[in-house]
Amino acid sequence: MSTAGNGKHGATVTMRDVAKLAGVSVATVSHVVNDKPGARIGKDARRRVHEAVEQLGYRPNALAKTLSRGTSPFIGLVADEIATTPFAGQIIHGAQDEAWKHGYVLLVANTDGNVAAENDAIAMMLEHQVRGILYSTWYHREIVVPESLHQTDTILVDCFADGSGLPAVVPDEEQGGRTATEELLAAGHRRIAFLNTTTPSPAQTGRLAGYRAALEATGLGFDPGLVLSVAPEQEGGYAATAHVVESGATAVFCHNDRVAMGVYDGLRERGLRIPDDVAVMGFDNQDVIAAHLRPTLSTVALPHYELGAAGVRMLLGVDAAPDDTPRLIACPPVRRRSV
Amino acid sequence: MSTAGNGKHGATVTMRDVAKLAGVSVATVSHVVNDKPGARIGKDARRRVHEAVEQLGYRPNALAKTLSRGTSPFIGLVADEIATTPFAGQIIHGAQDEAWKHGYVLLVANTDGNVAAENDAIAMMLEHQVRGILYSTWYHREIVVPESLHQTDTILVDCFADGSGLPAVVPDEEQGGRTATEELLAAGHRRIAFLNTTTPSPAQTGRLAGYRAALEATGLGFDPGLVLSVAPEQEGGYAATAHVVESGATAVFCHNDRVAMGVYDGLRERGLRIPDDVAVMGFDNQDVIAAHLRPTLSTVALPHYELGAAGVRMLLGVDAAPDDTPRLIACPPVRRRSV
DNA sequence: GTGAAAGCGCTAACAT
């Protein structure tokens, strides 16, 4: 085989072949193929080139183009966990769409949280001359930045590293918590329990702050007795149901959809109806859960797609990147039937 | 900026720089950097090169290497839906790991099922000289192959196209159905209901065939009265519970985990316990659901990671590709507490 | 053992 690609049709058609067939020079071919602005090309030559391209099935070699032009068409995305959750998939999706829109292609690498794999991945991306790297985690948290990331432009997605100087884009946990609470408030609830996670994280503090802010903005003080720390899973929600019921709350804001799922079980066992007896609000909008619980779960969405897209935009400079503090992406409410 | 990449450190370090510093020729540098087999390089020159590389922070330009060597380091993955489901993410993950293992990099594109986007994606991959393309769908089905896929080596993943001549790799639905049923049989059940989907698909026919085969292999005839067609969602499972209970079945094999989730609700409402009164078996192993229902759901896993990995292996020729009929990947049982 | 030189497919001055 003479060159890369085309494992099928054998010989690769190059610009030279087109030039020869069209009876022009490669420069001319280059100009018409790329529809160059200052292109003084005769109507006729232009036509002949197009015909030749058609006839030969010519396809420009993007790699050669890149090498020659000195500008990369790649954006790297390194993710810690692609598999564990649907979330990473959404980040990829958003990043890919946005990259595409700007003429870039996504190179993805999964590191499984393994440092060696991570360094390999970054090295490989650097060798492929990526325009920059999106470094993402599957849940919002603080990280320590791999040294090699500093060798190119990088944007932190769904994570941040204070003092690293790297721009970051993360979900607005506080606004999310506020929004969730406001949804409950708007439905008339006044005693709203909050099942927060036991895991220290931006989600833990942010959502709590939002819950509190919403309450106070409505003139309803913050009652610590209504806040419970639970394991961020079904089990946690299930186990906390007793406390919620005893507290006299008419609504629960759950740290995430899985906790809400557990609460559903707990409530059902007690013969309590959702939302009539107790309204339930989730967080995350994990589709498989939220859209299919009975009744369907009202929740607040984690904007993964947007995180990926915004990351690309910041990287390419179409959105300015706030250098000091992470860019916040809103968590919109998703109204279903549990409130 | 002189060339691609390195948006940070300005001037790119090339092999020439290394050669100059080491006092050797670029050919020598190339040889030692790539640790070439027939490399007649003096101990000393070798050392000097390594030092220069170190000192300059030299990183080979993978694109130039590709162009020059005429072999691509890319494998394209085009997926119809990355976002909708956790599944696509697993295919990406498997493909990425395996590609990586063989020195390839994954280029991903999402088409949202849009034909134009699909053609663009394929064209772009072809222009980037991909070694080949993995064309994947998020659920197992028959497809019609985009014309342009024939211009390179392609493997169909989680889908197939009879008569297209394209190798495919798909889950073994029949074995999966058999396995699920056998799990129930092994637990002593003799009346096993099957809640199949209403949607015509390889999953529908395959799982049914497997169910039937398992029953017959045990000498238990196939009772059509125990098979019900339901919408492949919670709602479908929930609605079918009455029928299951009336049928006198002591176990249900559900077309997928979501149906099982609905059955859980239906059973619970009737005060029936899982698995004591009725055992439940799912299919898909959707983590968010299966691992967190109460009790946790025994199910059969759709091998998405393996599909992606096997696709890459077939593409690269490390696994021989059966040309006529799709390569079947096993769906292993995942035992939890509902059986 | 090591180096010179001819590409790989394309772009971009610079000629003509």
Next chain:
DNA sequence: ATGTTAGCGCTTTCAC
């Protein structure tokens, strides 16, 4: 309006 030519960074004969 079109062609010539020199690279882009690297690999790879083939000489020395």
